[in-house]
């Protein structure tokens with residue numbers, strides 16, 4: 001099988017619920033859908049979602065990158081994943097969003113060619129997983145109201161964005177815990193908002209609210225700071241923006257700088273590298289979460305969920321972007337039921353129609 005063309009289309013649609021985080025506000029799902037066409041008449045669908053705050057990429061940049069990758073990949077067998085990635089990495093440094101789009105489409109093709117769903121090709125540990133639901137930064141009372149609403153919808157795990165000031169953050173978490181009771185898991189995401197000492201102090205103050213973990217308390221480049229927080233906080237620490245690829249993961253787990261790692265396909269350039277990140281973490285005894293960008297659609301979310309279900313060391317999921325999307329670029333893919341239960345399709349590839 002050979003790649004004959006990579007068709008690219010853009011999707012830019014408003015989120016039903018804009019998401020404010022400590023870095024800024026996300027109002028739209030902005031992604032590029034890539035269709036990798038082959039000489040065998042089958043094609044694969046992938047997606048690259050530009051998350052400017054996190055990956056530093058834009059839609060225009062990712063589209064131009066995809067054009068370069070297409071030229072380099074014409075004639076290559078898309079199911080030779082290592083080869084595809086070697087060519088992409090030689091052609092273009094970084095650019096994980098464009099590479100993720102190609103990678104996801106190639107895995108879709110691999111599944112179609114093999115006649116198997118991707119989650120089974122990746123390991124098949126489970127065929128489903130449970131995601132949390134994210135609550136963006138708003139007034140504390142409104143966040144508590146939303147938390148209660150989500151619990152009413154069946155969600156058992158909430159992820160709360162924080163990082164706009166001590167008093168407000170403490171009030172947020174106090175009101176949310178009061179609103180949902182003690183049996184709901186609450187994880188936090190500070191999106192780099194705190195200094196290491198602020199983080200340790202905040203987490204001390206938050207201990208009484210039974211917090212499962214905190215994501216990225218300090219700036220992404222401050223690995224010493226991350227290690228300091230992990231060492232001094234009783235609440236477990238998860239890296240997000242500090243780990244893009246397996247090299248980042250290795251540096252962190254080698255020095256015990258984190259308790260958990262959040263993997264996102266749009267940071268690492270797709271499933272192929274995500275598998276490696278998980279392997280590095282698993283070898284170090286560090287469990288992973290599979291996350292998504294708020295800008296992604298059901299394409300990226302299905303790919304992420306496929307890996308999250310397939311591997312046992314991926315014990316947590318934050319794949320909730322599909323809940324804020326009004327219209328989907330494709331039908332099919334994973335299904336979601338009450339309370340954040342994501343089920344993978346049994347059709348070949350990712351099951352997109």
Ligand code: MG
Pocket residue numbers: 189191215216240241262
């Ligand atoms: Mg995060």
